[in-house]
Amino acid sequence: MSRIPVDQQLLDACAALMLLLSFAMLSQRRIVSLVNLYAIQGGALAAATLLVAWRTGEGHLYLSAALTIALKVIFLPWLLHRLIRRLEVYWDTEPLLNVTGTMLVGLLVVVFAFGLAQPITQLASTATRGAIGIAVSVVLLAFLMMITRRKAMSQVVGFLSMENGLFFGAMCATYGMPMVVELGVALDVLVAMLVLGVFFFQIREQFDSLDLHHLESLKERN
């Protein structure tokens, strides 16, 4: 068996950890833990970015890792925790599909994602291309989470996790997007989060709950 360098091993471990955390988020019903898992996933992403930066010597990746830590490990989880406390939503209601079912669908999604990533993996020339499939599955699993959850809060965490996956994918395929794009995306996520925070309060004001299926009855009321 050929010897794999240590940094490659660590990178593989980070990628595997991100996939694992996506599944953990999929199965977690406590919103506080969900936010913590999101923060850990951000940490894994930052570690992976640092590793790639160290390996390739691309200076802007250090900056993007710092941005990831500041935004996804510290600021957004803090904001979400504050929102949880103020809105007093600690548990999601029973998801549309039970946990075991969601997990099995998640596995199929990962198989699909790996199939999807196969041609890209063959085209890419980066040393990290093996992890592209994992990035695609993180995105799709976050999608699945947004589909199966009812509370607005967990859907937002799903949305944020999807952004983690996109970021990771870009890094694996091309060693990161240009700095302008990265800054733009980071800003977008930040603004989206702030706007959604305001939305939460509005939704609760209207329906006394953050359960999104109330929104479905809007049409019939008018």
Place this chain on the structure above:
Amino acid sequence: MRPADWLTQLLEIVAALAAAPIFLGWVNQCRAWLQNRRAPSLWLPYRNIRKLFHKDAVIAQNASQLFRAAPYVVFATMVLAAAIIPSMGTRLPLVVSADAIALVGLFATARMFMALAAMDIGTAFGTLGARREMMVGFLAEPALLMVIFVASLLSASTALPAITEHLATQTLGLNPALAFTAVAFTLVLLAENARIPVDNPATHLELTMIHEAMLLEYSARHLALMEWGAALKLFNYACIGFALFIPWGVATGHIGPVGLMVAIPALAVKLLLAGGGLALIETVSAKLRVMRAPEFLATAYLFAVLGLLVHVMLGARG
């Protein structure tokens, strides 16, 4: 095959038979210490078995031949399983006859006989235990097979000794696929051996027991064989875990006295650590409701499949 190999084979079987009750006693002892109780003697399982062998057997009137035969079948399959797991050396003469998939089949045979014997008498508890055991079993088996498939893919063989040799001679490194499957295997081990998150081996509380419910009608030598078989099963599972995930210390190649000198203490140390770890897991986790067991085993399956997928994906680097 050289006579030394046959000697190793014999030594492995005898060691398994002798060490299994002690290993069980060690786990119980660790559990007692962790729970601030006074620990029972390490030899308690032995004394228990000896006591049971000296008693007169009582068998229900409507018991069939199957009920009498089941303890011998269960015990024999466990001994056979112990014979093909490379716990000390990898050149075992009996191994050529069965690979890891056959090993899973052996465990399944023992489980089936146990469940049939439990239903044979027709008491409510026996049937209840048998049904629950089959529910746990049919969910744990795919997970165990998946774990073995990942290890087989890594070393291009389904024979346990070949897998062990491959993994033991490989350079030490972080392998996410193996890490995932190790977690999956631990979960399967807990479920299959009636340990705490799924079943409590120390309880006779009607509503929660699985394994004990199947043994309620057994007494004397039959019960002794069943309990020894259960201890052997735990020992076997631990040895499969060592063979797949921590194979260092096992004598690869043709075993000599020097290889054995290393292999025996290595196995003892691994068993000591594994027993402590198992007791720790059992102490910190609470027993799940029976209906949550599928969720637990689905997690095990998930981990195993994730290990497989991660191996396929990250291994495609080429």
